[in-house]
Amino acid sequence: MFWSKSFIPTLKENPQEAESTSHKLLLRAGLVRMLMAGVYSYLPLGLKVLENIQEIIRQEMNACGASELLLPALQPLELWQKTGRDKDLGQVMFGFKDRRGRSICLGPTHEEAITDLVRSQVSSYRQLPLVLYQIQTKFRDEIRPRFGLIRACEFIMKDAYSFDQDEAGLDKNYQAMFGAYKNIFLRLGLKIIITEADSGVMGGKVSHEFMVPSKDGEDIVLSCSKCAGSRAFKEADSLECPKCKIEMEKLNCIEVGHIFKLGTKYSQAIQANFSDASGKLKPVIMGCYGIGVSRLVSAVIEQNNDSEGIIWPAEVAPxxxxxxxxxxxxxxxxxxxxxxxxxxxxxxxxxxxxxxxxxxxxxxxxxxxxxxxxxxxxxxxxxxxxxxxxxxxxxxxxxxxxxxxxxxxxxxxxxxxxxxxxxx
Ligand SMILES: Nc1ncnc2c1ncn2[C@@H]1O[C@H](COP(=O)(O)OP(=O)(O)O)[C@@H](O)[C@H]1O
Ligand SMILES: [Mg+2]
Ligand SMILES: [Zn+2]
Structure with a gap:
């Protein structure tokens, strides 16, 4: 590409509005521009980086047997009422009525939509296991959009969902995803900490978060220098490592990935059932696996820069x-x-x-x-x-x-x- 024919508006000075290192560099290197708070345009170089990250994610997802699809961003609110998450996520949902008066929202996530698809198409254990993923724009009316692509109101996520007939199948898919995530972050040139996390509104039991240590991160992780154990930190938690009885280090981190064992919360609410080998009707057992694709552009910059600018890892470089x-x-x-x-x-x-x-x-x-x-x-x-x-x-x-x-x-x-x- 010839620079003069492209569109790479670099800036000599740090923009006023940028708070974090990656936010400054995203703007200065001409990767993105803001349209309104939390909403960004990806310029040619930013789009190339985004596509490189997506390519790595696709390769690793396909390698562990997941199939790509694309779900709609427009979703009927009715579907969310089935799981009760119209209330849990009501604050962050962008919603409106269409011309027929139906309540519609812009998907902040897609558990409901994918579970409804599987409900309508899967009826037998012979169709399981099934692992589906998409790379798609999500919409969340964040209270405090910040740090450029790190906390945005319109952002790109890779979300994968596994469907199994039993817990053993879920464990297997969960482990495969866990491995794929490690490969993805390694190829992206990121040092990460994996924490066992609280699954919050997702409603599952087991969950892990993939954290990128960075001084501008909004999450705090406790890490033990002796056993390398780590966990998410919340206000008023004890700092002591339960195993080593020593004080753990507090690290600011950016959450780039989050995986959950969901169990049957969504399949029960949406009636996504299958008949097992003996003909008995059971709810499918689910897992969900997210990666903040656009947030990763920022996270990679946070960990790969010096006073002169960005230092792209090989596979991500535009x-x-x-x-x-x-x-x-x-x-x-x-x-x-x-x-x-x-x-x-x-x-x-x-x-x-x-x-x-x-x-x-x-x-x-x-x-x-x-x-x-x-x-x-x-x-x-x-x-x-x-x-x-x-x-x-x-x-x-x-x-x-x-x-x-x-x-x-x-x-x-x-x-x-x-x-x-x-x-x-
Ligand atoms: N507002 C946002 N802007 C950019 N990326 C986000 C945002 N919210 C979530 N993500 C990314 O999507 C991934 C999956 O989202 P999820 O775990 O559902 O979000 P949260 O932890 O905010 O509930 C997160 O690990 C994060 O990397
Ligand atoms: Mg999360
Ligand atoms: Zn320890």
């Missing part, structure tokens, strides 16, 4: 390489830059060419801000003595190499730094 011709008015330099751009694209990788007529200083600053893993700097020397400079964003390591070697050097750096494979 581009693999950014090419910086230092003088866009010089035909020779631009010619070499475009030639190198084609080489990188031919090698199967994504490149951003900063073809703007801007000073070198501005291009360097913006490249660091954007956080693309490798920078290739093409200046006078590319013509004078046929060399280019390659900079590794994360380590700030700089390598000067002959122009003819640049692609090979990029492949080498990619391997050393575990950057997404430019393949040999």
């Amino acid at each position: 581009f693999d390489v950014i090419i910086l011709p230092l003088d866009a008015t010089d035909n020779d330099i631009m010619g070499l830059a475009k030639d190198f751009y084609c080489q990188v694209i031919d090698a199967g990788k994504e490149a951003l060419l900063d073809d703007r007529d801007e000073r070198a200083g501005i291009k360097f600053k913006d490249a660091d801000l954007l956080g693309i893993p490798l920078q290739v700097i093409i200046g006078r020397n590319a013509i004078k003595d046929n060399t280019v400079e390659i900079k590794v964003r994360a380590s700030k390591e700089k390598i000067i190499c002959p122009r003819s070697q640049a692609l090979a050097e990029i492949k080498r750096l990619t391997n050393i730094h575990g950057l997404s494979g430019i393949k040999e």
